[in-house]
Amino acid sequence: MDSLNGLQDRMRALVDQRPPASFWEKVKMLPKLKRLSDMLPRVVKDGPCHQVIVEDDPDLGTLPIVKTWPLDGGKFITLPLVFTRDPITGERNTGMYRMHVYDGRTTGMHWHIHHHGAGHFRKHRELGRRMDVAVAIGVDPQTLYAATAPLPDGADEMIFAGFLREEPVELVKCIHSDLEVPAHAEFILEGYVDPAEMRTEGPFGDHTGYYSMEDQYPVFHVTAMTHRRDPVYTATIVGRPPMEDCYLGKATERLFLPLVQKLLPEIVDINLPVEGVFHNMAFVSIDKVFPGHARKVINAIWGLGQFMFTKIVAVFDKDVNVQDIKDVIWRLGNNVDPQRDIIIQQGPVDVLNHASPEIGFGSKMGIDATRKLREEGHSRVWPPVIEMPVEIKELVTRNWKEYGLG
Ligand SMILES: [Mn+2]
Numbered sequence: 254m255d256s257l258n259g260l261q262d263r264m265r266a267l268v269d270q271r272p273p274a275s276f277w278e279k280v281k282m283l284p285k286l287k288r289l290s291d292m293l294p295r296v297v298k299d300g301p302c303h304q305v306i307v308e309d310d311p312d313l314g315t316l317p318i319v320k321t322w323p324l325d326g327g328k329f330i331t332l333p334l335v336f337t338r339d340p341i342t343g344e345r346n347t348g349m350y351r352m353h354v355y356d357g358r359t360t361g362m363h364w365h366i367h368h369h370g371a372g373h374f375r376k377h378r379e380l381g382r383r384m385d386v387a388v389a390i391g392v393d394p395q396t397l398y399a400a401t402a403p404l405p406d407g408a409d410e411m412i413f414a415g416f417l418r419e420e421p422v423e424l425v426k427c428i429h430s431d432l433e434v435p436a437h438a439e440f441i442l443e444g445y446v447d448p449a450e451m452r453t454e455g456p457f458g459d460h461t462g463y464y465s466m467e468d469q470y471p472v473f474h475v476t477a478m479t480h481r482r483d484p485v486y487t488a489t490i491v492g493r494p495p496m497e498d499c500y501l502g503k504a505t506e507r508l509f510l511p512l513v514q515k516l517l518p519e520i521v522d523i524n525l526p527v528e529g530v531f532h533n534m535a536f537v538s539i540d541k542v543f544p545g546h547a548r549k550v551i552n553a554i555w556g557l558g559q560f561m562f563t564k565i566v567a568v569f570d571k572d573v574n575v576q577d578i579k580d581v582i583w584r585l586g587n588n589v590d591p592q593r594d595i596i597i598q599q600g601p602v603d604v605l606n607h608a609s610p611e612i613g614f615g616s617k618m619g620i621d622a623t624r625k626l627r628e629e630g631h632s633r634v635w636p637p638v639i640e641m642p643v644e645i646k647e648l649v650t651r652n653w654k655e656y657g658l659g
Pocket of ligand 1: 346347349369404405406407408441
C-alpha cells in the first residue's frame with residue numbers, strides 16, 4: 254500500500270459488511286465471499302523452509318543472532334513467529350515473543366501473562382503436558398506483522414495474514430510435531446517447552462527505551478532446525494523510540510481504528526504517539542453528545558483488548574486533530590480542570606511498565622479534555638476558539654521557524 258490509510262480502508266470494508274437484503278445483493282456478495290475464503294491458510298506438502306533439515310545437532314550458534322545493547326543478558330532472537338496450539342480446542346496461535354539465547358539448544362520464551370502463547374502454556378501446565386512449539390524466522394512482511402497484531406483470543410493470525418496478503422499463507426507440517434509453519438520461512442526451529450521449567454530471562458534493552466529487567470520465564474528447547482538452502486536471518490533492533498517496531502505499532506493504530514469504531518462509533522480518531530510506546534499514551538477525539546461522554550470512552554478503552562494497558566488516555570472534541578501534538582497540548586492545557594476532569598483508576602498494566610508498584614498491576618489516568626457541559630458541573634460560559642485566517646497562521650509559523658523555534 255502507498256499509505257497506512259489504504260490498509261485502513263480495506264479493514265473498514267471488511268468490518269462494515271452487512272448481511273445481504275435481497276437475492277441480487279447476495280449474488281453481488283459472492284466474489285467478496287470468495288476473497289474471504291482465499292484468506293484461509295493452505296497446507297502444502299513441502300516448502301523451501303524444509304530444503305535443509307538439521308535433526309542431529311541443531312545449533313543456534315550457527316545463526317547470526319545479535320546482542321543489541323550493553324546491559325542485555327545475552328543474544329536475543331527478536332523477530333520470531335512462535336507457533337503453538339491450544340491443547341483443548343486445537344486453536345492455533347502465532348505470537349512474537351523475544352527469545353533469550355542461553356546456548357546452542359535452549360532459549361527463554363518471553364510470554365507475558367496476558368499473551369495468548371502464555372494462555373496455551375498455562376493450559377499445558379494444568380494438563381501436566383509438554384508443549385510443542387515451533388518458531389519461524391524470516392517470513393514475508395504481512396505474515397510477520399500479523400504475528401504482532403492485537404487480535405482477539407482464538408483469532409488465527411495466519412488467517413489475518415491471508416487477509417493482508419490477499420492470498421493464503423502456505424503452511425507445512427513440522428518434522429517432529431503436528432504444528433504447521435509458513436512454508437516459505439527462512440528458518441524453522443522445532444522444539445518444546447516443559448511447563449515445569451522456568452529460568453531467569455533478561456535483561457533486555459526494550460522498545461520502551463529502558464531495559465526490562467530479569468524475571469522467570471519458560472524455556473524453549475530446540476530439537477530440530479530446518480532452513481532454506483541460502484537462508485537469510487532477520488532481526489529487529491528495538492530501543493528508545495522511534496525504532497523499527499514503531500512502524501508496526503502505527504500500522505496497528507491505523508488498521509484497527511475501524512474495528513474500535515465498530516464498538517465505539519463516537520470515536521473520530523486515535524493517536525498513539527510513538528514516544529508513548531503505544532501503551533503509555535492515547536489521544537482520542539470523539540463526537541461528544543451527552544454529559545460524561547468522554548468518561549464513557551475512557552472506561553471503554555480500558556476494557557478493550559490490549560487497550561486495557563493504556564496508562565494515560567486523553568479525550569478531545571472532534572474538531573481537535575489528535576495527530577498534531579501542538580493542537581493536543583494546546584487543548585490539554587486550556588480545557589482541563591484537573592480536580593474535575595481527571596480519573597485515576599487501578600487495573601492491569603503492561604508488564605514492561607517499570608513505574609507501576611507491582612509487575613502487571615498499577616494505575617491509569619483518564620483526562621477529559623473536551624468542552625464541558627452544564628451537567629458536568631460547568632456553569633460558566635465555554636469561550637469560543639479564535640479562528641485565524643490561514644495566511645496569518647502561515648505567517649506566524651514562518652516567523653516562529655526563523656527564530657529557530659519551529
Ligand atoms: Mn493471538
